[in-house]
Amino acid sequence: xxxxxxxxxxxxxxxxxxxxxxxxxxxxxxxxxxxxxxxxxxxxxxxxxxxxxxxxxxxxxxxxxxxxxxxxxxxxxxxxxxxxxxxxxxxxxxxxxxxxxxxxxxxxxxxxxxxxxxxxxxxxxxxxxxxxxxxxxxxxxxxxxxxxxxxxxxxxxxxxxxxxxxxxxxxxxxxxxxxxxxxxxxxxxxxxxxxxxxxxxxxxxxxxxxxxxxxxxxxxxxxxxxxxxxxxxxxxxxxxxxxxxxxxxxxxxxxxxxxxxxxxxxxxxxxxxxxxxxxxxxx
Numbered sequence: 001x002x003x004x005x006x007x008x009x010x011x012x013x014x015x016x017x018x019x020x021x022x023x024x025x026x027x028x029x030x031x032x033x034x035x036x037x038x039x040x041x042x043x044x045x046x047x048x049x050x051x052x053x054x055x056x057x058x059x060x061x062x063x064x065x066x067x068x069x070x071x072x073x074x075x076x077x078x079x080x081x082x083x084x085x086x087x088x089x090x091x092x093x094x095x096x097x098x099x100x101x102x103x104x105x106x107x108x109x110x111x112x113x114x115x116x117x118x119x120x121x122x123x124x125x126x127x128x129x130x131x132x133x134x135x136x137x138x139x140x141x142x143x144x145x146x147x148x149x150x151x152x153x154x155x156x157x158x159x160x161x162x163x164x165x166x167x168x169x170x171x172x173x174x175x176x177x178x179x180x181x182x183x184x185x186x187x188x189x190x191x192x193x194x195x196x197x198x199x200x201x202x203x204x205x206x207x208x209x210x211x212x213x214x215x216x217x218x219x220x221x222x223x224x225x226x227x228x229x230x231x232x233x234x235x236x237x238x239x240x241x242x243x244x245x246x247x248x249x250x251x252x253x254x255x256x257x258x259x260x261x262x263x264x265x266x267x268x269x270x271x272x273x274x275x276x277x278x279x280x281x282x283x
Contacts, residue, residue, distance in 0.1 A: 095156075101203060
């Protein structure tokens, strides 16, 4: 009995295979990013242009993806909304990365009571469901994209901190750390110039995996009315606004942005897990 060898679709450095699904997911993400960057040039209408005479219009030559209840072109809104829906998760993860990496490295480097204190802080934050913790912060500081990004950044911080701590615990035991200590280099300098950069690829890969969750979390907040506010074209807000049209038999106002969210999240998960594996394997 003979077997057929499957040939990889593409290979990167060191012979890493790139499955077809990963290439498709990466192509989808590249297309979404390009569309977001060129939205002002390629969108057929302004995202806030209202035409009540075209309310809940179906797909046509004038409106390729139809319109919402206000007659706003869904394609234009989705293209412009991609900016907020993609940039906000990046900012969210940047906040979580700065705080989480700092806490994780601090905990692993000093150990003892500092490690115990950081662990208790993260345990307390884990005791609250992420969404509930975020809503509590929004209840104090008000709704809006900025508040949502900062609140979710804090909610994601314990996850990043624990992951960073697990990496740093093994990193601080490596010989080069003792060598720098013998040379008289201070702990802050060792961590900033050597320890954190050595953790960079693994942490970056983990953040890539978290990006899809960040997109969903922000979209959920916008859908619940805590995130982006009208007249924003944020995808989560568009789903919430299009929900009432579903009762009238018009599915596109909710389906179009919902599909965009699902497409980005699935593509990020497929490509992100592969990229994280590659980043984590390169020492």
